[in-house]
Amino acid sequence: MLVARRCSALARGLPLRRAFASKAGPCDAYLAVTHPDGSASSASQVSQTLSRFDESTLATYSRPTVLLTRGKGLDLYAKVDASTEPSGSSERRYLDFSSGIAVNSLGHADGEIAKIAGEQAGLLVHSSNLYHNEWSGELADRMVQLTRQHGGLGMPKGDPDNKAHQLKVFLANSGTEANEAALKFARKYAMVTSNAQPGEKSGLVSFQNAFHGRTMGALSMTPAPKYQAPFAPLIPNVRTGVYNDVSQLDTLIDDKTAGVIVEPIQGEGGIFPATHEFLLALRKRCDEVGALLMYDEIQCGLFRSGTLWCHSELPVEAHPDLVTMAKPLANGFPIGAVLMKKKVADAIAVGDHGTTFGGGPLTSRIAHHVLGRLSSPELVSNIESSSEHLLERLTALRHHFSDLIAHDEHKPSPRGRGLLVGVSMKEPSHAGKMVKLARERGLIVLSAGSDTVRIAPSLIVTKEQVDEAIDVLESCFLVLRGET
Ligand SMILES: Cc1ncc(COP(=O)(O)O)c(C=O)c1O
Known part of the structure; x- marks a missing residue:
């Protein structure tokens, strides 16, 4: 994720609004695929494990060849084969802006919840x-x-x-x-x-x-x-x-x-x-x-x-x-x-x-x-400020990509409230495409309806994480534009 952090790091180094306002165009730091679905080789250990699982699991969802093993806050980690991973690591980080389809509001692997769950399981x-x-x-x-x-x-x-x-x-x-x-x-x-x-x-x-x-x-x-x-x-x-x-x-x-x-x-x-x-x-x-x-x-x-x-x-x-x-x-x-x-x-x-x-x-x-x-008042106020920042960045995104994003009185983009937000694509098939492009660059978002990219991060999300996510999406839109 070194190259991929360029735009977000810029935002982190300066007061947020200035950093963002000073950016001339969309972030292009995430054009390359860093998190390919599946593995370079079908003989990889992860691919083999998932093929074995598929033999006995009823497929009710279409899933990428990604095997998640743990999470922390908004980060999710997948097991990968160190021999084929460019970083040489045996795990890979994703930034989760889906919170397990609007579930993990307090993030993944919350320490207090783990403690309570362990204690109650013993009682x-x-x-x-x-x-x-x-x-x-x-x-x-x-x-x-x-x-x-x-x-x-x-x-x-x-x-x-x-x-x-x-x-x-x-x-x-x-x-x-x-x-x-x-x-x-x-x-x-x-x-x-x-x-x-x-x-x-x-x-x-x-x-x-x-x-x-x-x-x-x-x-x-x-x-x-x-x-x-x-x-x-x-x-x-x-x-x-x-x-x-x-x-x-x-x-x-x-x-x-x-x-x-x-x-x-x-x-x-x-x-x-x-x-x-x-x-x-x-x-x-x-x-x-x-x-x-x-x-x-x-x-x-x-x-x-x-x-x-x-x-x-x-x-x-x-x-x-x-x-x-x-x-x-x-x-x-x-x-x-x-x-x-x-x-x-x-x-x-x-x-x-x-x-x-x-x-x-x-x-x-x-x-x-x-x-x-x-x-808690702290969380409620975090939702408000993160939501405001998310909507601000998504509105700028819509202006950058008005050729790809739908926006009219029936379907304004972005729309929603708090941290449940949608952006509609002019070409419906682009919603699924964006979900995949984002995942291949380490960001998990959702689709919804026929043409919408759905953004539903944990409610503990920070403005810096919003910046990272929208930077990735901006790069994905650049890739999409290049392909259409
Ligand atoms: C509004 C709404 N109602 C009901 C459900 C069904 O919930 P569950 O999947 O927990 O059965 C969902 C799940 O996405 C939902 O979004």
Whole structure:
């Protein structure tokens, strides 16, 4: 990475703004491939190991020949063959601006989390939900208290003593399971609170371009043919609306609707924020017909967009009845959760829903710790300043590469909030190409939707790391321009 650090080192040596402002054009220090996918030789040890793994592993993802072994902060390390690596080293560093798809908000291999995990593993990992444990209740309590403080679920920000709104938490193991629970809760709530015949008020609504997960219920709310088609028929009574279109809501949502699920910022779909007008109208229409409004904040929640809940910044008139979360909650340990208003919780009886692993003491204790760290004022202010710097650099990038980057009122680039940001390419196939070009130069970013490069670093990211990442991207754009 010696040559490759030139632009970033420049930024480090001078006050950031001056260093950046003084740069005439895009950084060209990363034009050469330093991190080739795979190895120079198919006979290499890494290639052989991965070929052996492939023989017994179901391929559900298309993966490069890269074998990750460890991480630290935003750095990820892959095992390589020292004999073919130009540096002669047996490992290679990547800068991770994906945080494991918006998961590792506190970075990789966090020392405190490792300590807590080790300690709890030596005490109690699992004891089933037939008994109480010391940590699932603490986690639920912290989540509710933080929501009182930061705002959400109908409570304005900064009212920690507000006891008028009671909230309850259900703990699961993944995002799709959190959504699965939410959909079941919506149907049960409709059954308990309406005079409809059983099953009559069971309609569920989601929106085009949404991603809610891969289990049968959540998949039914994810209206992308590529995900749904192989598994039809899906669950009945599901409608799909147009995201951000207020005019359709009266017909889309009616008195047979049990629940509406929406991402306040669509993540997998390409980083599209919902308008306040749309979310306000959704809330109003759900109230008119007695349907639950459910926000899927699995990707955009838990401070990724800068606030505890993405909806914390909205007026309470746009808040949901429940919110689902997962990815960063335990910084990579599998977990999912539903935070709901009391009226929803009251509709769910003992035995209606359950889980073997959800709420186990190991994951709950880690999530309790993670929530405490994510909500610290230092981290929140780091998200704000790093996000501002990231958007500033990406806006300059867009100006440098207006021939390659799409930018109009429907698809502004860059877009998003906090540290969930997208840049759309004029030629859709260039998004995947950019992900590969960046990886081959030691930077991991994601694609999203049909044409978007998605940037979602850990929330501990520094301005210097932002500079390094955008310097690499600038070089990648130069390479791409040269190839087109
Ligand atoms: C908004 C959203 N909902 C649900 C899911 C599904 O979560 P999981 O993969 O943990 O099941 C995802 C995953 O990307 C997501 O981004």
